Amino acid sequence: MPNLREEGAILLVSCYEQGHQPFHLASLNAMLRQEGYAPRVVDTSLDPLSDSTIRQARFIAISVPMHTALRLGEALARRVREVNPEAHICLYGLYALLNADHLLRDAIDSAIGGEYDVPLLKLVQALEEGVTFPPGVRTRQQASGAWIERTPFMVPLRRQLPALTRYARLQWGNDMRIVGYTESTRGCKHTCLHCPVTPVYQGRFFAIPQEIVLADIRAQVRRGARHITFGDPDFWNGPTHALRIARALHSEFPDVTFDATIKIEHLLKHAHLLPEMRELGCVFIVSAVESLNDNALLRLDKGHTAEEARRAFALTREAGIILRPSLLPFSPWESLESYIEILDFFEQEHYIEHIDPVHLSIRLLIPPGSALLEQEESQAWLRDLDAENYTYRWQHSDPRMDQLYERVATLVAEGERRQEDPALTFFQVKALALAAQGKDFSVEEALAAYGPREVLPHLTESWFC
Template structure:
């Protein structure tokens, strides 16, 4: 398994970024004396020849969309190369292992995947029976491997160039964007988050010198903006600030964005001015909803009033806040969904939203912490393993119908590259129509007023 092509690593989707999870694992395999071949199927198609040649095929599935695409690739690889060992690794691999192991793959790894995966390859190479902590097979049950990884600098030289990925856009200006991570896991345990059943509130800091070396390599390849992809950049605020200070000192023209919880923005507000001065272009935060009943059910750690305070704070500091939303859950109502839309319209925040977020519906993967809540039996139905989620229906059928219509709307708008402001008002029109009210999209779009020009990435966020 040491020859080039014996080990094939495939990424399916990492939010439009050059795949970090491929680069990280590739570096560790090379350090161990292997010669992995890497393919990012988001921008290149694995050939039949490459799939037939591989002895080991590792497919990265850090999120739901990646898993959906990854299973398709695994099925194709299995038909072309029945003898290959196919392993899915990442958050969604282990959560969905029962389904995936039935026919599609040979092993699944969740959590800190590098060490178990290297041990798996060594066992296969030596012809040993597979019994490795963190590696789930048809014969061996194993939970996630949650121990500190000996991190190395990600290896990106084999990956497609940054020009093939999302860019930072400010008005008509485009900048090449890189991506890295400063931590793994998350110390918070929001009930709907797929990180919770894998990490259970633990997180690990990646050494500062490793992070900076990864950034440096991407800047050398043209990156002028960096996305910090941590679930929460301020899980360790001291660690995060060390990194952005060093980044700004070495590359003062390079900007960045990060994801930070609402409660952390409020708790560590004294860090925001320096964060802006170090080059922060915008911050993403998982707002999810402005319905306190929803936020309580999800154990988000913030309230609707906290969200409003955070928006005011960020406007004052001068860092655009881009919310991610989860507006379709069993506890959202037609009225509270409309209030959510009204909030963004009345505060002139429509430019802050990627329209896809108006359509996101709660996913409940196997192992979700939501399954353990006291009232889960009242609303969670059977598992749909092929969709990687438990089924549920809203008590108000109008909400399920609205979600389907809004999802179709934003998908078509994304395909056409439609005006996001008009798309927002089309979603509002659908919402009011569900309540028997008329609404003029054209008039609302005309009357919205001057458009803000805010920094954003050119690919919308999908889960």
């Protein structure tokens, strides 16, 4: 049986966590060290992973909380397999379990989804003792679903991770703030049909104790953080819990600001809380607006209408909080006309600064296990599984939309690479959309007519799923 208690025998790896110091490594690191293990922690988005470190490890766990992380994580797993074929490779996180059938063929040895901490710890212990793997661990020989049991939460252990100064900053005018990241809940009580949280958590969520969250924030403030991102799928799944944490944060660190992700439905239901959120230091809120097409919103079971999304923009603006939407403008239910309506809304309301251009190019992903697969009407546009890209293929009924997606995705990626003015990219996208209708559009005239722009509070790394 392998000795996994030696320094570096366990290797914890993050490939990408949206420009934040990886919470999912720090959380697991704390639990393993409490049990007497001495894992090495590497964030490959910033630091190289050497072959010697890989060879030393006997158990390698790679965090894959999102699609981009999974793409990078699988590539890393295949490299690990070549360098150290005897090591046990485990992928954990939302996308690990959804794509387990593909990953377990030859890339990895096990996958864990849901509340990963306890199953992963028990997997390590099972490997040491040579016994059957525990529930919650999916292998080639053992079928297992997501582990959705309450975790004995611990304060994340971050001291082995790269300094916060190496990650994304909050840019607010000319002010650049070091950003910390934490979570106050896991899972989500809502079941939006396209969301990867839905097939894993099935409408459940867990509140992380306030003292744990505040201790994690405190540790990051000591290391220079002046802004905190709450990375919960929805900060207001439990609004009372969230407000208690925000109040305690502001009481202890009145100069520290924060941002959070909150559902449109919740922004409307609890709109009376928005002024207090601003007073407590909330400078922007991310919300999954997705579309301004009521049919698309209904098909996704988003729980809000286009008009309600517009109201949420007005309510947050009135409260002095920036609403930064995430969008899903390429879906089977979006039309060329409704795509242009989205662009018109942001232009006419002077909200272009609120969005990262990447959101104009997001196309619906349908991973294995997606709730959308259960919808009978999906068969009209659904195609075969593209396992290597972790999604089912689908085709729009209007070929112009699939062509537009390809052009917009290329344009946005190139603009990001060149660090172009986001407003320029926005109007270039609009020119492509109108060209698909056979209409002319002057980007230069639109930029001039839009007028002066301000640098609204935002993180310096664009959000990717």
